[in-house]
Amino acid sequence: MRVLVTGGAGYVGSVVSALLLAEGHEVIVVDDLSTGHADAVPPGAVFHQMSVAALDPVLGDWDVDAVMHFAAKSLVGESVQEPAMYWRNNVVGTVALLDSMRAHGVPRIVFSSTAAVYGQAEQQPIEESAPTRPTNPYGATKLAVDMALTNYAQAYGMTAVSLRYFNVAGAYETADGLRFGERHAVETHLIPNALASAAGEGEAMSLFGTDYPTPDGTCVRDYIHVVDLAAAHVSALAAGEPGEHHILNLGSGSGSSVREVLSAVAAVTQRDVPVVEAPRRAGDPAVLVASHEQATRILGWRPQRDLEAMVSDAWQFFLASRA
Numbered sequence: 472m473r474v475l476v477t478g479g480a481g482y483v484g485s486v487v488s489a490l491l492l493a494e495g496h497e498v499i500v501v502d503d504l505s506t507g508h509a510d511a512v513p514p515g516a517v518f519h520q521m522s523v524a525a526l527d528p529v530l531g532d533w534d535v536d537a538v539m540h541f542a543a544k545s546l547v548g549e550s551v552q553e554p555a556m557y558w559r560n561n562v563v564g565t566v567a568l569l570d571s572m573r574a575h576g577v578p579r580i581v582f583s584s585t586a587a588v589y590g591q592a593e594q595q596p597i598e599e600s601a602p603t604r605p606t607n608p609y610g611a612t613k614l615a616v617d618m619a620l621t622n623y624a625q626a627y628g629m630t631a632v633s634l635r636y637f638n639v640a641g642a643y644e645t646a647d648g649l650r651f652g653e654r655h656a657v658e659t660h661l662i663p664n665a666l667a668s669a670a671g672e673g674e675a676m677s678l679f680g681t682d683y684p685t686p687d688g689t690c691v692r693d694y695i696h697v698v699d700l701a702a703a704h705v706s707a708l709a710a711g712e713p714g715e716h717h718i719l720n721l722g723s724g725s726g727s728s729v730r731e732v733l734s735a736v737a738a739v740t741q742r743d744v745p746v747v748e749a750p751r752r753a754g755d756p757a758v759l760v761a762s763h764e765q766a767t768r769i770l771g772w773r774p775q776r777d778l779e780a781m782v783s784d785a786w787q788f789f790l791a792s793r794a
């Protein structure tokens with residue numbers, strides 16, 4: 472297939488682009504590089520530095536079979552400070568993209584959604600039918616797009632798949648030894664912060680909250696390897712029928728506490744991980760664990776890589792990026 476990947480210079484978008492190329496698809500990446508990196512676009516992809524909002528005049532010429540839409544603002548804290556930027560980028564931009572797809576007859580979209588749409592879920596593991604009560608504008612904008620996709624699929628005969636990610640981690644190494652991973656200018660995620668702490672970069676890492684109602688008092692999350700996640704995206708290209716919108720959680724189905732992740736980081740790196748215990752971070756739910764039964768049913772997908780593989784691959788990427 473010929474696939475347009477928006478946000479293909481970002482973390483998940485670059486790994487999915489690399490995997491699509493490895494599996495023989497053609498890839499066109501569009502990214503405005505507001506948070507992505509030009510050198511994260513895999514060789515073999517055609518790259519256009521432009522925003523999603525500017526796509527309409529050119530989309531018809533590209534003759535793509537599907538869009539994979541990753542381009543979005545994705546920092547929870549920033550979304551609370553600047554909701555307008557989130558609604559404009561994530562919702563207005565996506566509606567414009569959907570209208571361009573309709574105008575130019577692009578029949579299929581795979582959308583990068585998030586567990587943040589569920590907020591503080593009462594039941595674990597979380598199924599797609601759970602109530603959606605996002606606790607921040609980031610989650611609200613992703614939910615708004617999920618709802619738009621349901622409507623657009625039904626009314627205009629598009630085929631849509633929303634993939635709701637839990638905690639993505641790890642990195643991808645191609646057969647040629649190229650590595651694609653996480654390198655955010657503002658890093659808020661646990662595993663990269665713990666690796667930096669183990670490497671002695673900056674201050675000791677803050678552990679946010681030790682008094683949660685969990686077995687060891689720290690938050691429990693469902694970590695999923697970015698390569699498993701990317702494989703689900705490739706499968707999603709062939710899923711569903713015109714008029715259908717599938718919404719699928721992508722997680723491992725089991726939870727790890729922050730302390731368990733820190734132990735895995737210490738074991739993989741063979742170093743101490745300096746940590747300072749700090750108060751809870753605003754908006755963090757105690758437990759988020761996915762049910763991925765729907766993804767298994769619709770995509771035939773099962774995650775294959777465990778927490779140790781995620782930490783180990785993220786560490787190799789971290790070391791290579793500092794070499």
Ligand code: UFG
Nearest residue numbers: 547586587659660661662664677678679690692729752755
């Ligand atoms: N944490 C720390 N110290 C850090 C970073 C994180 O203790 O330096 C803790 C957090 O408090 C949380 C856990 O580690 O308990 C995981 O935090 P992350 O920031 O790595 O991930 P989140 O679970 O907060 O975020 C994920 C996705 C978001 C999504 C959110 C939905 O990355 O995109 O789930 O709740 F919005």
